[in-house]
Amino acid sequence: MHSPKPNPETDWPSELYRILKAADVRQMSYVPDAGHSRLIRMFSADRDVTTNVLTTEEEGIAIAAGAWLGGQRSVLLMQSSGVGNCINMLSLSAIGRFPLLMLVTMRGEWAEFNPWQVPMSRATQPSLEAIGLKVMRAETPEDLVETVESAASLAYESDQQIAVLIGQRLIGKKKW
Amino acid sequence: MPMQAQLDRRAAVAALLKDRKDTLVVSGLGSPTYDLHSAGDHDGNFYLWGAMGGAALIGLGLAQAQPEKRVLALTGDGEQLMGLGGIATIGVARPRNLDIVVIDNQHFGETGMQASHTGRGVDLTAIAAACGFAATGTVRTLEEVQCLAAQIAAPSDGPRLFVIKVLAENPPRSLPSRDAVFIKNRFRAHLGFAAA
Numbered sequence: 001m002h003s004p005k006p007n008p009e010t011d012w013p014s015e016l017y018r019i020l021k022a023a024d025v026r027q028m029s030y031v032p033d034a035g036h037s038r039l040i041r042m043f044s045a046d047r048d049v050t051t052n053v054l055t056t057e058e059e060g061i062a063i064a065a066g067a068w069l070g071g072q073r074s075v076l077l078m079q080s081s082g083v084g085n086c087i088n089m090l091s092l093s094a095i096g097r098f099p100l101l102m103l104v105t106m107r108g109e110w111a112e113f114n115p116w117q118v119p120m121s122r123a124t125q126p127s128l129e130a131i132g133l134k135v136m137r138a139e140t141p142e143d144l145v146e147t148v149e150s151a152a153s154l155a156y157e158s159d160q161q162i163a164v165l166i167g168q169r170l171i172g173k174k175k176w
Numbered sequence: 177m178p179m180q181a182q183l184d185r186r187a188a189v190a191a192l193l194k195d196r197k198d199t200l201v202v203s204g205l206g207s208p209t210y211d212l213h214s215a216g217d218h219d220g221n222f223y224l225w226g227a228m229g230g231a232a233l234i235g236l237g238l239a240q241a242q243p244e245k246r247v248l249a250l251t252g253d254g255e256q257l258m259g260l261g262g263i264a265t266i267g268v269a270r271p272r273n274l275d276i277v278v279i280d281n282q283h284f285g286e287t288g289m290q291a292s293h294t295g296r297g298v299d300l301t302a303i304a305a306a307c308g309f310a311a312t313g314t315v316r317t318l319e320e321v322q323c324l325a326a327q328i329a330a331p332s333d334g335p336r337l338f339v340i341k342v343l344a345e346n347p348p349r350s351l352p353s354r355d356a357v358f359i360k361n362r363f364r365a366h367l368g369f370a371a372a
Contacts, residue, residue, distance in 0.1 A: 027240055050240045052269050055261030062230035062262075066202070066237025069222060069360065070245075071369050074237065092227035092234075096356035 012141040012170075013038035016103070016148055020075055023152040026050065027067045027074035029060035035105035035171040036077045057082035058089035065098045073156050076102045080109075080124040080165070081117060087131055093161045094132040100161040101151055102133075110168035128163050139167040181316060181341035185279050188340050189250065190215045191321045192277065195329070196248075200238060200363075204231035204251030206286035207346065208279050212250055214350035219366035222359055223352045229259030232276045236266050239274035242367065246273050248328065253280040253294040253339075260303065266335050267307030275328045276304070276337040281344040289344060301339055310334030316341045 016039055020028075028043040029052040030036060043049050054060050060076035067074040078086075083104060093100040108114070108121025125135050136151055138144035147164055154160045189211040193201070200220045203212040208231075209223045222238075224231055235249035256263075256278050266274065282295030294300060301312035310332050315324050324338055353359055361371045 027237060050269075052236070052240075052265060055264050058229070059233050059259075059262050059265050062227060062233035063237035063240075065227075065230075066234035066239075067241045068237075069234070069363050069367075070200075070238040070241025071364065071367060072237075072241035089227055089230055092224075092230060092356075095226070096360050098360065 012144055013042065015145045017042045019145065019149045019152060021046075023156060024073055025075050025152075026072040027052070027063065028077065029054055029063050029074065030077035031057050031060075031079070031082050033077070033079035033105045035079070035166065036103070039077065039103075056085050058086045061086055061089040061093060061100070064100055065092050065096060068098050073099065074101075076100070078102065079105045080107050081120045083124045083128060083163070084120050087127055090128075090131045090133065090161070097159045098161070099155045099159050100133075101155040102163040103148065103166060104163055105166045105171055106168040108168070112168065125165065133161045133163050135163050135165060137165045137167060139170060141170060144170060181281070181343055183316060183318065183321070183340065183342045184347075185211055185281065185342040185345075186214050186347050187318060188321045188342055189279065191318055192250075192325050192340070194325065197329070199246045199248050200242065201248045201250055202231050202234045202238065204228075204249070204255035206252055206255065207281075208250050208252050208255070209352065210347075210350045211279060213352040214347075217352060219362050221352070222363050225354050225356070228255055229262065231255055232259055232266060232274075233262045235274050235276065236262075236269055236271060239271040240269070243271075243273055246275070246328070247271075249274065249276045251276065251278055252285070253278055253282060253292050253300070254284045256300055257293055257298070263300075263304050263309075263337070264307045267304070267309055270308065270334045272332055272334060274335045275332075276335070277324075277328070278337070278339045279342055280339045281342050283344045285344065285346050289346075294339075301337060304335075304337035308334070309337050311336040312338065314339045314341060
């Protein structure tokens with residue numbers, strides 16, 4: 001059978017799902033973002049992964065630590081506005097050296113219609129770095145797939161706390 | 177006005193955990209962490225010294241990863257009030273093996289005993305019930321805590337939240353290790369996971 005090679009330009013959510021499954025991620029928590037919607041749908045349909053919808057993003061930091069205590073790997077999805085909600089809870093990951101992988105879709109930095117997204121967009125990377133996370137950025141689908149693959153290894157195998165920022169240019173312009 | 181709680185928090189937590197078997201316990205920062213340590217250090221304890229609002233949610237991640245084990249989040253009224261949204265998240269997740277027990281002195285005991293919301297009409301059990309918890313309740317005496325210990329040892333078809341009303345006082349601190357990496361690795365080793 002011929003199976004067409006996936007096109008990363010359009011299939012990057014499927015590629016991220018494949019990578020995270022290969023990394024044995026068993027829990028996924030999220031505050032929705034349009035940029036994450038396909039990945040959220042894929043995980044939600046997967047009976048081997050427990051998904052948690054959150055009321056605020058820092059809940060996912062705590063869930064990830066609990067999952068690791070219990071022997072499972074988890075991933076946390078949010079948009080950049082949610083990073084500000086996480087800062088104190090990230091003390092837990094930092095001081096406990098808990099593996100942490102956050103995938104953050106950026107708002108407020110590229111063709112943004114909503115000015116209220118801009119201040120937190122500007123603060124996202126500095127505040128994550130200030131609390132001790134390693135920040136990796138991807139601006140193209142090809143780069144994103146490779147970045148998440150290496151971030152997953154760093155997080156789960158080297159006990160690191162990683163945020164992958166997914167550039168707004170990559171997500172595409174939101175339609176109003 | 178409800179009567180002033182008289183229950184000693186250390187006696188309450190000791191009675192709650194007297195026959196804990198293999199229950200895994202996560203304690204919220206401040207007095208619940210000291211109470212848990214005072215009841216007996218245990219490899220299946222994870223003590224928080226920060227991350228306020230996170231105790232029950234660490235319990236959720238743990239309960240989801242270890243569905244065959246009972247998980248208890250032992251926390252205070254102030255800590256759980258900071259994590260109110262987490263009660264909704266846990267209600268939706270509906271783990272069968274997670275209990276939240278709030279040691280409620282109606283005050284922020286660690287910071288000068290300022291009155292908290294729970295002494296001013298906010299009822300955490302009503303919030304949990306509205307979020308779909310399988311069982312909730314409030315207890316005020318040692319005998320009731322002993323009954324509660326038996327209740328949380330029994331299976332449930334969803335998460336439960338119980339409030340233990342205790343006297344607002346700070347007993348002498350009983351301090352576990354503040355080294356979270358050590359406590360984490362000890363906890364994971366207890367469940368059979370090797371340190372990286």
